[in-house]
Amino acid sequence: MSSIAAKLMLALALASLGAGTAAAADAKAAASIPAADLVEPDALAKSLQVPSASRPLLLHVGFRTLFVQAHIPGSEYAGPTGQEEGLTALRSRVLSVAKDAPIVIYCGCCPWSRCPNVAAAYHALRTLGFSHVKVLHIDQDFGTNWVEKGYPVAKGD
Amino acid sequence: MPPARIGYLPPITAALTLTLAVLAPRAHGAPPTPHAAAAPAGAVAAIAPDFERDDLDGQRRQLRSYRGKLVLLSFWATWCEPCRLEAPRFSHWQQQYGPRGLQVLGISMDDTAAPAVEFVHQLNLAYPVMLGDAELAERFGGVLGLPLAFLIDPRGRIIARYRGEPDLARMEAEIRAALPQP
Numbered sequence: 001m002s003s004i005a006a007k008l009m010l011a012l013a014l015a016s017l018g019a020g021t022a023a024a025a026d027a028k029a030a031a032s033i034p035a036a037d038l039v040e041p042d043a044l045a046k047s048l049q050v051p052s053a054s055r056p057l058l059l060h061v062g063f064r065t066l067f068v069q070a071h072i073p074g075s076e077y078a079g080p081t082g083q084e085e086g087l088t089a090l091r092s093r094v095l096s097v098a099k100d101a102p103i104v105i106y107c108g109c110c111p112w113s114r115c116p117n118v119a120a121a122y123h124a125l126r127t128l129g130f131s132h133v134k135v136l137h138i139d140q141d142f143g144t145n146w147v148e149k150g151y152p153v154a155k156g157d
Numbered sequence: 158m159p160p161a162r163i164g165y166l167p168p169i170t171a172a173l174t175l176t177l178a179v180l181a182p183r184a185h186g187a188p189p190t191p192h193a194a195a196a197p198a199g200a201v202a203a204i205a206p207d208f209e210r211d212d213l214d215g216q217r218r219q220l221r222s223y224r225g226k227l228v229l230l231s232f233w234a235t236w237c238e239p240c241r242l243e244a245p246r247f248s249h250w251q252q253q254y255g256p257r258g259l260q261v262l263g264i265s266m267d268d269t270a271a272p273a274v275e276f277v278h279q280l281n282l283a284y285p286v287m288l289g290d291a292e293l294a295e296r297f298g299g300v301l302g303l304p305l306a307f308l309i310d311p312r313g314r315i316i317a318r319y320r321g322e323p324d325l326a327r328m329e330a331e332i333r334a335a336l337p338q339p
Binding site for chain 1: 234238239266268289291294295299301303322
């Protein structure tokens with residue numbers, strides 16, 4: 001294939017890619033989450049060293065293949081909230097949860113600014129009236145900022 | 158935070174570094190639990206773990222069968238925006254460097270095949286894509302964030318790992334440098 005043809009194909013591919021990235025841009029960015037509602041990994045890890053009855057409801061709002069490999073012990077899978085079916089699952093999960101109950105959501109699929117899930121989950125819960133929602137701030141990904149830091153991990157469904 | 162990256166390593170250095178990564182204690186924080194889900198990210202074998210599975214077009218693929226080629230093994234997903242941006246470049250590299258011995262292989266970590274099939278056909282990617290899962294991910298030390306890619310030399314050794322948003326110019330330079338000599 002000539003170089004010109006290859007470049008043409010690349011241009012076409014990038015053009016078609018635009019539709020996907022535009023759709024992704026419609027989702028609220030993680031930066032829209034107030035700093036006061038973020039919790040850093042070390043702080044959350046310390047806060048989990050308490051009896052389970054005192055712990056917040058921990059919800060993983062990312063992708064199942066990642067959850068199965070590694071998640072925070074005691075957390076439940078409720079994602080992916082960047083997609084409508086994930087939001088539906090999240091809303092269903094919190095139906096019976098008190099509006100003032102502490103909830104921590106997390107994902108870690110991608111670099112923070114690229115995560116398609118956490119902001120959607122946060123705003124959905126706030127819209128439902130939950131007043132104590134925190135989001136685990138995972139700067140790079142769950143592997144880098146949680147697993148490799150040696151914080152507790154579980155795996156499987 | 159800049160993208161995490163081990164980067165290009167001469168083969169001997171790569172083997173030593175990866176071995177040390179396996180042996181090294183965890184950096185800090187709480188002690189690991191018995192349920193630690195994945196090996197530390199650096200704990201990948203110097204020799205890439207072999208695997209065999211069907212690609213999205215139903216053709217059987219085995220990593221070992223690409224010995225003799227420089228393999229760029231890309232873990233990605235349609236929900237990963239940086240992955241969506243790098244895929245057309247990888248496809249271009251496959252066309253440009255394929256005749257010189259490069260083989261790009263994609264592993265989609267989407268929960269189902271449907272979005273990956275749509276994406277691959279939409280972009281007409283020039284390299285095979287397979288559906289990944291937790292079992293395959295753990296063979297490579299865990300795929301706990303995307304994008305993630307491995308550069309595997311013609312002898313099957315992992316010589317570089319790229320994690321996070323890639324510096325594509327640097328990755329391409331390292332690929333060009335590692336292409337099999339004619």
